[in-house]
Amino acid sequence: MVISRALINEPTVIFADEPTGNLDSATGAIVEDTLFQLNRDRGITLVIVTHDEDLAARCDRQVFIRDGVVVPSGAGVAAA
DSSP, rough: OOHHHTTTTTOOOEESTOOOOOOOOOOOOOHHHHHHHHHHHHHHHHEEEEEEEHHHHTSSOOOOEEEEEEOOTTSSSSSS
């Protein structure tokens, strides 16, 4: 599993670009739960890039980018 390989060097930060993008919903849920468990249990910081609003909602902080520019949260970030 990719997550196991990412943990070999005991990182303090994991960068996950669309970590559930190509997965079925059941496997995606396992990956999400594993990432957030690593955050809780090992204090690993997660930087997740996603279009999945449900996954984003699980994060402590959200930064929205539209047309290459950071936009304030709640400033109409829904697809135009």
